[in-house]
Amino acid sequence: MKVKTRIILAVLLVSISFLSVVTFITYLSTKSAITNSVLNNLDSIATIQKNRIIDNLNDSKEKMFLIKNRIAVRENLINYKKNKNSFNLKKVRENLLLSIYPNGFVKNFSILNTKGIVISSTDLSLVNKDYSKEPVFIKGSKSDSLDNFYIDENKKPSVYLSSPIKYNNETIGIILIDSYADKLLSITSDHTGLGETGEITMGKRMANGNALSIAPLRYNPDGFLGLVIPKNAVHRPIILALKGEETIFPNLINYRGKRILSATRYLKDVDWGLTVNIDHDEVFMPIYELQRLMVFLILSATLLLIITSIYLSEQITKSFRKLTETVYKISEGDLTQRITINSNDEIGYMATAFNQMTENLEIKFNEANQLNKYLNDEIIYRRQVEAELKKFAYISSHDLQEPLRSIVSYVELLEKRYKDKLDERGLTYINSVVKASKTMKYLINDLLTYSRLGNEQSDFKSIDLNNIISHVIEILKVSIEENNAVIEYPNMPVITANYILMIQLFQNLISNAIKYRSDKSPVIKISFEEMENEWLFKISDNGIGIDSQFFDKIFVIFQRLHGKNEYEGTGIGLTICKKIIDIHNGRIWLESELNKGTDFYFTIKK
């Protein structure tokens, strides 16, 4: 994934998560605050309305009590019971008629005998009507009965109130008040503080336990006696109210199938339930709007964020692209490249630092180039000098050979012819000349070998080092036997090298190992190791060893650590070895300890 995409995603993720969390928390806290406030309101209304209903019922009871206990009514009823004189009933009726007018809710007052037959009524047409099978009589003959609701012929909600009239603990009749239920129902029709959807419902428990609505509903006027709620509908407020719950519910379902907030009350005396409800839709409308607003805000913010982060990341990645391009060009060798970012921020600082670094690099590179050129010139010069030297060494050693040979021949002749005539001193002189000539011969030979080196570079081929070593052993046979030397070597590899030079290399190193022997018989061990790009060889001896301070010196031409008298030699052998190793692109070095022996290492490129 590109840096740009990663930045966009990260910014988006963080911002949207933050916004969503804030929105969600705001939504929840607002919802809970509104819920609490509305439920408190519903609870207060429920308390008020319950009290109003209780007042209303008490009012009705009191009214009945007053009428039925009027002395005139009671006495005339008692007398009628005794002598069945219709005069007494007439008196009763006159009394009842006195009570009817001030109260517009009452349709008529009637007195029933203990068999349920109307014996007197303000409405004469009701006389002799039989109520014996009606609940109003059945209940009213035992105690106050206040909830015999019905709908009259004019479709008006009505209610019978009935109560026994007692004399000496004996029921002498039943008072029956037929009235409109408006006064009671005006309480439930009062929607003050309940908004658009709020309503108050009232229900009474039926014989089978279901609830019967006894109040017209705001959105269902037929709710009066027209709605039955089954007793097992536990999410309906009226059922909870009838269970005696007097509390608040944040999430119930009403008769319209809507989710509602609800407060419930129970009227124990009459076994009625009262509920005050309001629809979620109305209550939460503001937060639904808030929610919509938040979604809109989040979407807008997301869009804004996408645009901003694309812009920002484009700015950042543009700089990085510039940087990358410049780095590529620099890596291809163009150190004059610089980044042109002029922003005054971290990226700008980085660009400045980068340019500074490149400038330093360029300076250093130029310096290195100059040094390199100087070194190259030096190498060329040295090679020329070396070539000149070699030429000189070659010419002089070559030219010296002839006179040396003459010297040796003449001295030998001198020794041969005048041996008898010369005294001891003369002979010693001749001996010294012969010895010096021999040394000179070796020196000239070595010099010639050295001066010829470098002309064989092209002559590289596969060489079996086993053959080289046996050849060298053959050459050094006399010396090996004289010194009792032992040469140990494993099965050597086949390498690409110059045959003659390899002979010289091994011959020099092995002969040195024998020459610089200690008291012990020389034991020379040759070993090798195959590396990734080269061969590593080791020739170790148990000779006199070399002090570490001379490790480098011994490879320089004519450098010797011993006098001629101690060990014969010219000081050219290791110089030749180094040259041979140079020709084979390798390295030569040594490890040694005085009186213990020396390990010569060298490598040859594969």
Ligand code: ADP
């Ligand atoms: P030389 O002709 O004197 O042997 P070289 O160049 O071969 O010249 O060696 C240089 C010097 O290094 C020798 O004089 C000797 O002191 C020392 N040297 C070389 N090989 C050995 C060795 N195997 N053990 C100890 N000393 C050595």
